[in-house]
Amino acid sequence: MSDLKKIAEAVFEGDYETVHDLTQQAIDGGVPAMEIVSNGLLAGMDIVAPKFKSGEMFIPEVMMSAKALAEGLKLVKPLLSTDESDGMATFLMATVKGDLHDIGKNLVVMIMESGGFNVVDLGIDVSPEQFVEGIKKHKPQIVGMCALLTTTMMAMKETIDAITEAGLRDSVKILVGGAPLYPEFAEKIGADGYCVDAVACKEMAAALVAKK
Ligand code: B12
Known part of the structure; x- marks a missing residue:
């Protein structure tokens, strides 16, 4: 072996x-x-x-x-990890409300850090209100949401709606991921993109930041 x-x-x-x-x-x-x-x-x-x-x-x-x-x-x-984080975009990441899975989230965090992003990890079971507070406090360019359960996928939509209601939607790009997700779902809930894995997340985030 x-x-x-x-x-x-x-x-x-x-x-x-x-x-x-x-x-x-x-x-x-x-x-x-x-x-x-x-x-x-x-x-x-x-x-x-x-x-x-x-x-x-x-x-x-x-x-x-x-x-x-x-x-x-x-x-x-x-x-x-790289030491290129100075002046790089901030990526705020969490697993959504009701969901305790964190392996994929932690991996995304690790790969984003290795890509030179400044990463703020809010953890697991994070409510829409906590996302909104996190955005106000850390002013990220990109927000990442993770869900592993079909029952918590809709918490992503609730979170995006809360971000919109707080008047913050135009200030951030939103990426979503997790095993049960697919691109059409991301589009339907108003996210800016879906990524199948952590490396794709790093590439898409870098492209979105470059476009801004
Ligand atoms: C490990 C695991 C657990 C562990 C979690 C430990 C931990 N610290 O995370 C434990 C045992 C606690 C657990 C609990 C439960 N689990 Co669970 N769990 C899994 C399992 C086996 C693996 C998930 C995983 O870590 N995969 C490895 C990581 C690396 O992959 P990933 O998370 O998909 O992440 C990658 C990509 O998706 C992407 N990505 C992830 N997030 C993001 C975010 C962004 C922004 C982007 C761009 C990309 C991205 O990048 C990552 C890395 O490349 C899955 C099976 C599966 N096929 O997914 C079931 C699974 C997700 N669990 C399931 C269930 C049902 C449960 C429980 C309800 C079980 C129970 N009866 O209590 C509870 C729910 C607890 C809760 N409220 O969250 C079901 C969900 C079914 C469904 N349709 O909703 C699954 C699919 C198993 C099954 N039945 O097939 N679980």
Whole structure:
């Protein structure tokens, strides 16, 4: 088994100590950080997702996988970061109200930071009012919203409506993402874009900022 496959397997098993050791070994061995993220750490979550859906894995086990993933991400994060954030656009990001999923959000945050954006992370279960307050306080150029549940997708629309009602809609570009989303939904709720993953988010955000 390749070293990256071993990392994926250890994430799936929730074995955070092994994830830590193997990730460090891969870094020391010169494997590029993005490769460790995509083909090791996230590949592990790709094993978890269908097993959770089919009932072969339960919440405590998924939480252990999430913890193992976080352990690895902690090690690669400094390698992805740049020190170009001075003068860069601000990206405000959160998972919407009612939704506690944060793995994808954290990944987007990490990749955006690595792209030189100034990132403000408001966390999970963030209400429309908290988004509005966050925009007033941090004055971001881009706002990112994450939802993983079909039941919380509509909280994105409520949030965009609240931003519009507060008179702030023209001051920000809004990107949305998360596994159940699709481009037409983003358009329907009045977002400026949908991205399938964190790297696409960084590219679209950079393009939107350049256009402004
Ligand atoms: C891990 C997980 C959990 C963990 C979360 C741990 C954590 N700290 O986040 C736990 C166990 C707590 C959990 C709980 C629940 N979960 Co859950 N969970 C998952 C699982 C297996 C993986 C999600 C994940 O982290 N994926 C990996 C990340 C990297 O991918 P991602 O989030 O999609 O993010 C990427 C892109 O979407 C994009 N992106 C994400 N956000 C954004 C934002 C922007 C702006 C942009 C541009 C891009 C972008 O970039 C990211 C990186 O590339 C999914 C299965 C799945 N297929 O998604 C189910 C899933 C999302 N969960 C589900 C359910 C039902 C639940 C629970 C209701 C279960 C329960 N009975 O309690 C609760 C809900 C709790 C709540 N209120 O939020 C369902 C949702 C079904 C639906 N149709 O709504 C899924 C799909 C599983 C299934 N049944 O198939 N869950």
